[in-house]
Structures are given as structure tokens and as C-alpha cells.
Amino acid sequence: MLAAFEHIVPTYPLTWKITSFAVPEFESVWHFHREFELTYIRQGSGTRLIGDSVGDYSPGNLTLIGPEVPHTYVSTPGDTEHEAVVIQFKRDFLGRGFFDAPVFDGVSSLLDRASRGVSFTWADAPLRRLEQLPPAEKTVELLGLLLELSHHEAPLLAGEHESPALNKATAGRIESMVALMHREFASRLTLAQIAGAAHLAPSSASRVFARSTGSNVTIYLNVVRVNAACRLLRDTDLNISTVATDCGFSNLSNFNRRFRDVKNMTPRDYRAGFELT
Structure with missing residues (x-):
């Protein structure tokens, strides 16, 4: 890495x-x-x-x-x-x-x-x-x-890894792509736009991001969007379809599917958990 x-x-x-x-x-x-x-x-x-x-x-x-x-x-x-x-x-x-x-x-x-x-x-x-x-x-x-x-059992987060190579230029490219995804997650971001933030071609950006983080660009962007949706579900009364749109998901079914992938529950169940506390 x-x-x-x-x-x-x-x-x-x-x-x-x-x-x-x-x-x-x-x-x-x-x-x-x-x-x-x-x-x-x-x-x-x-x-x-x-x-x-x-x-x-x-x-x-x-x-x-x-x-x-x-x-x-x-x-x-x-x-x-x-x-x-x-x-x-x-x-x-x-x-x-x-x-x-x-x-x-x-x-x-x-x-x-x-x-x-x-x-x-x-x-x-x-x-x-x-x-x-x-x-x-x-x-x-x-x-x-x-x-x-x-004394506490806790799950391991990451897979086995090798010691990372020192490469500030690559780290800078990762940071640029990550920064763009966090800044523009609500828009219809394309891989070409994300790659452009790092001055790379889309295929090169995908390869660099995967090699450096173990994840891919799409998965990371979905996590960013779901985390933003969690804040809206927790702190506002916006309906779920509006939350989905405001966080960059093209339709409600895609939002529900990606939310479940990340949180292992539906957006409705996530919001209900806060309403009960």
C-alpha cells in the first residue's frame, strides 16, 4: 500500500x-x-x-x-x-x-x-x-x-497487509480523490471526474485507489453517501426519498440497497432506532 x-x-x-x-x-x-x-x-x-x-x-x-x-x-x-x-x-x-x-x-x-x-x-x-x-x-x-x-472481544476491521511504501505523490492523489468525493458526493459524480482530481485517467485512478486502499472508488463513494444520509436521517425530518436524492443516489431502490450494504439495515430501521431513544 x-x-x-x-x-x-x-x-x-x-x-x-x-x-x-x-x-x-x-x-x-x-x-x-x-x-x-x-x-x-x-x-x-x-x-x-x-x-x-x-x-x-x-x-x-x-x-x-x-x-x-x-x-x-x-x-x-x-x-x-x-x-x-x-x-x-x-x-x-x-x-x-x-x-x-x-x-x-x-x-x-x-x-x-x-x-x-x-x-x-x-x-x-x-x-x-x-x-x-x-x-x-x-x-x-x-x-x-x-x-x-x-478483556473485550472486538471484530478485526482490515485484512492482512504489507508495510506501505513511502510515496507522497500517490498519497496526494488518494487525498485529492477522497476530498472530491466528500465535497461533491451529492452530485452525479463520474469516475472520470474523480480521476481528474488526481490528474489520472479513469483506469489508472481505479488501479491506484484499489492498490492503495484495498477498496474501490465506487464502494468508497457509496460509504460517504450513506454516512451523509445517516446524518440527515438522524437529525432531520426529511422523507427518505428526499434524503436519497440529497445524498447523490439516483433512485430510492438503489439507496435502500446501498444503505443495507453498509449498515446492514434499511434507512427506515436506522431512523426508527433514533426515534426510540
Whole structure:
């Protein structure tokens, strides 16, 4: 896979890094690094691309990925604020061989599984507490969080992958195509238009996107559109056919089919779930 390399500097005096931020939107930056990464979403929703896994994220989602796994988060248009906490650490942040001890077999297994991405639904309180502690206590709290996560079963997100090659030009092309799909998803986008954003022929764009992400352009665009539809179904009273049109689907039956592919339920059932809460 081809992505841009990101160099991570620990937050002194920690041997790992924690970053909290609030921004108007998450923009696509297709990248990888040598550290594990825990990302907790406090606010906002959108599309999450991890290795060859294309899915969505929303508040309460906590995702652990391993070193050199290409990834990016891109916001659903319309959400007004996006907040996240990102924790990045190397396997030896507590000392060489620390997690090789039998007592930490569960954490070691969790870190191994992170090579394919692992996602949890999580409460905010432990992360809030971690952020507020002094450095030594922060580190102990992070260890406790990893121990707690190791006790929970969670599905793997991505398939097996090889270490990505460093290629900033290709990463830039992926970002350009992703940015266009998120910006213009409501229109009748063609492969030629998406390829044009990366200054590629359609066949070349399809090949580069598939080789770099493990997905294809059509699947990614459908996920972006479905995620945008989820926001409208959740936050407005628009009828379902209007939601379909506003999110770029040509007809209601196609919308229902693609929505079920991504969410394993119908748009009507998705909306009903929020009406009951």
C-alpha cells in the first residue's frame, strides 16, 4: 500500500503522545506511522479508512490500529464540530519486552490484532481522566486502558497487509480523490471526474485507489453517501426519498440497497432506532 509517512514525537516527559483537538472537520490525510494509535471520537461523524477497511465513525468510537497501517478519517459534511483524542505509542513505551511477560498476554494479543485494526464502543470518562492526570499517572492509566480493552472481544476491521511504501505523490492523489468525493458526493459524480482530481485517467485512478486502499472508488463513494444520509436521517425530518436524492443516489431502490450494504439495515430501521431513544 502507498501512503505518506508521519513522524511522531512523544509528548515530553511521556514516552508516548496524546493529543486532544476540536476542529471544524477532519480532512483526508492518507498516512501511516511506526506507532500504535488509539483514536477516540468525542464529536462528529464521517468515513474511516483503515487498511482495506472502509467504514464509518461516530461519537463513542475507539479504534486501535498497529504500526504502519495506512489510515485516514474524513468528516461527513454538515457536522459543525469534530472532537477527538489520539494516543500514539510504540510497543516498548514501557520498556523493551514489557508486554512479553506472561501476565500481559492479553495486551500482547490485543496489540497483535491491532495490525488489522480493532474498534470498540467506549465511554468518554476514562479518556477524560487520563487527559487530566500528571505524566506518571497518565502512563499508568494508559496501561490500565490497554488492559481493559484486552478483556473485550472486538471484530478485526482490515485484512492482512504489507508495510506501505513511502510515496507522497500517490498519497496526494488518494487525498485529492477522497476530498472530491466528500465535497461533491451529492452530485452525479463520474469516475472520470474523480480521476481528474488526481490528474489520472479513469483506469489508472481505479488501479491506484484499489492498490492503495484495498477498496474501490465506487464502494468508497457509496460509504460517504450513506454516512451523509445517516446524518440527515438522524437529525432531520426529511422523507427518505428526499434524503436519497440529497445524498447523490439516483433512485430510492438503489439507496435502500446501498444503505443495507453498509449498515446492514434499511434507512427506515436506522431512523426508527433514533426515534426510540
